[in-house]
Amino acid sequence: MLATLLAVDGPDTVALTPVTKAGLADWLAAQSPAVASWVKAVGFTGEAGSTVFLPGPDGGVAHVLAGVSAIDDLWAFAGLPASLPAGSYKIDATLDARTATRAALGWALGSYRFSRYKKPPEKGFANLVWPAAADRGEVERAATATWLVRDLVNTPACDMGPAELAQAAQDLAAEFDAAVEVIVGQDLLDRDYPAIHAVGRASPRAPRLIDLRWGNPQHPKVTIVGKGVCFDTGGLDLKPSSAMLIMKKDMGGAAHALALGRMIMMAGLPVRLRVLVPAVENVVSGDSFKPQDVLKTRKGPTVEVGNTDAEGRLILCDALAEADSEKPELLIDFATLTGAARVALGPDLPALMCNDDALANDLTEAGTAVDDPMWRLPLWAPYRKGLDSKVADINNVTTNGFAGAITAGLFLQEFVSKGTPWAHLDTYAWNGSARPGRPEGGEALGLRAAYAVIAKRFG
Incomplete structure (x- = not known):
């Protein structure tokens, strides 16, 4: 191979x-x-x-x-x-x-x-x-999964839109005899995924939710969620051109989710795997969602849009609510979510936020052991007040500009039950310059560490 x-x-x-x-x-x-x-x-x-x-x-x-x-x-x-x-x-x-x-x-x-x-x-x-x-199996799993992340992230949005990302999931499902369902366009509203639809509706390339399942239903449930924003213009809160130059990588969380699924299936781990990827383009048209819109969500809370460029958490909230509804034994999401995480930790260290200390410790220890490090940031409850809205249950951003990575994690936490062990990885998914074994471009960060924890817990 x-x-x-x-x-x-x-x-x-x-x-x-x-x-x-x-x-x-x-x-x-x-x-x-x-x-x-x-x-x-x-x-x-x-x-x-x-x-x-x-x-x-x-x-x-x-x-x-x-x-x-x-x-x-x-x-x-x-x-x-x-x-x-x-x-x-x-x-x-x-x-x-x-x-x-x-x-x-x-x-x-x-x-x-x-x-x-x-x-x-x-x-x-x-x-x-x-x-x-x-260990040839370990090498082949880690290498091919890393290549998958790199290939998906490096492919420009012209050839990696929501439909092509769904096809990548379908190809993966075919390789490992998994089942995959793709909910597209209007069906998202009919099936109660309103936030995903709202973010992606402005694009002629219809938004969708990719849902891959594999393994014995009697085995422990492990669910992986990945942010699949195939290109992010910022929406009506439009990014400057310099900030769009590598926005093809904004589906890097989805790439990680599919790659982690690949590793689990290659190893034949005794888990009931589910991979959920909300796939959209955040672009500008007459149908764009707008600042101060109030969006419905799958779980129920309403969200005031403080900034259309904080779209990743909006599509993730619907996917996380669905993932959480099955009460998995482990829930991990990957997302290229905030610039604040990069300011705090730089490009090499994903920011980890977690509602379970044992899981957080396992992930950070595994990251050190397999040279795939991450750094834990707190889900600092006092900062939740900054997401309060006067017209909705929650705003998707704060107004003070502080602790952006943490407040994004706090937003996502609203859509996960306290009893579900959940980890959120805010990853860059990109090498800004080449180093041995790490070419410039798309990169897997936190992937091997997450697999090591899953293999140890359930293997």
């Missing part, structure tokens, strides 16, 4: 030895004087990301040294698929299962390229022979 990870090595496979700065001297001491002299002569110091090629007796490459910050670093090998010459390589080191799995996953994540619209470079990626102790 992973093209750059090979089952067996061949006669042309080149040995690849990872070396840290601190460990280089010991490695050199065990080599022949000729090898040690060559490494010193070319100035190799074991700097992370650097490589040196050791020539063989025939003049070809006999061995590669790769500088790493730590051999068990997830990203230690992630830059090598693109930087090494095409060919096959095998790690020449004894790796325990955890390190071998991380090495293979880093290599796989570094072998991603989005080439739907542009011819890829002639030079392909270098191949790695599977490290002997690697």
